[in-house]
Amino acid sequence: MAAILLNLRNTVISGFVLVVVVALVLVGWHKQGLAFDHNWWAFLFRWLHVLSGVMWIGMLWYFNFVQTPSMPKIDAAQRPAITKVIAPEALWWFRWGAMSTIVTGLILAWLNGYIASAITLGITDNVPKHSAIGIGMWLGTIMWFNVWFIIWPNQKIALGMVEANDAAKAAAGRKATLFSRTNTMLSIPMLYCMVSAQNIF
Numbered sequence: 001m002a003a004i005l006l007n008l009r010n011t012v013i014s015g016f017v018l019v020v021v022v023a024l025v026l027v028g029w030h031k032q033g034l035a036f037d038h039n040w041w042a043f044l045f046r047w048l049h050v051l052s053g054v055m056w057i058g059m060l061w062y063f064n065f066v067q068t069p070s071m072p073k074i075d076a077a078q079r080p081a082i083t084k085v086i087a088p089e090a091l092w093w094f095r096w097g098a099m100s101t102i103v104t105g106l107i108l109a110w111l112n113g114y115i116a117s118a119i120t121l122g123i124t125d126n127v128p129k130h131s132a133i134g135i136g137m138w139l140g141t142i143m144w145f146n147v148w149f150i151i152w153p154n155q156k157i158a159l160g161m162v163e164a165n166d167a168a169k170a171a172a173g174r175k176a177t178l179f180s181r182t183n184t185m186l187s188i189p190m191l192y193c194m195v196s197a198q199n200i201f
Contacts, residue, residue, distance in 0.1 A: 042111045049104040056097030056147075057187050059090055064184045068177060083159050091155055098147040102140060109137070129197045136193030143183045143190065150179045 004010045067082065067090070074082065109115040114133065117124050121138075122131030156162045158173035 038111065042108065045104050045108040045111060049101060049108050052097055052100035052104055055093060056101045057191070059094035059097055060180065060183055060187060062090065063094070063180055068180075087155070087159055088161065091152065095147050095152050098144045102144045105137065105140065109133070132193045132197035132200075136190050136197065139186050139190035139193065143186050146179045146183050151176050151183070154179075 004014050067087070071079065071082065106115065109118050114127075114130050117127060117130040118134035118137050121134040122128065154172040154176035157164045158169050158176055160169065164172065
């Protein structure tokens, strides 16, 4: 068991193997065949969308609730461990979690036939569920844009991955922080919209 749990790759692979086992057990219990039909694909992309979103928002909240507030408490000699090692790795998962979330979300909306309605905030069909999903999609899209085109480019400067003087690093760090906080703020109504669309409307 230690060989699985002490290696992250093995742990993740084992998690996916357990998903297959659980899925087969559930199919067996309910004596249903496993049909790879439209509903199965829609479910698969919903699950991948949620899995990706957990990674993305989890990293966003880690940065805003843990790393950023803790940095002033860390001795200057120890900060390079965060800025040179941990932060770049965390930012990789952060931005690709954002990309995976938006791609799987768009595929899911297309598979379920409400992509146009959601993009127009439910105006085309007057369905409250599509309005809620649409607001969530637009908030998520703004957040994704912030990650890829504002936060990441500025973090590269602030962390010294791109050559810049100290003033430019400080300005980039402030801009990245402000947009990261914006995304934290937007994540709250975005998550409300996504969950309410499935459970209220």
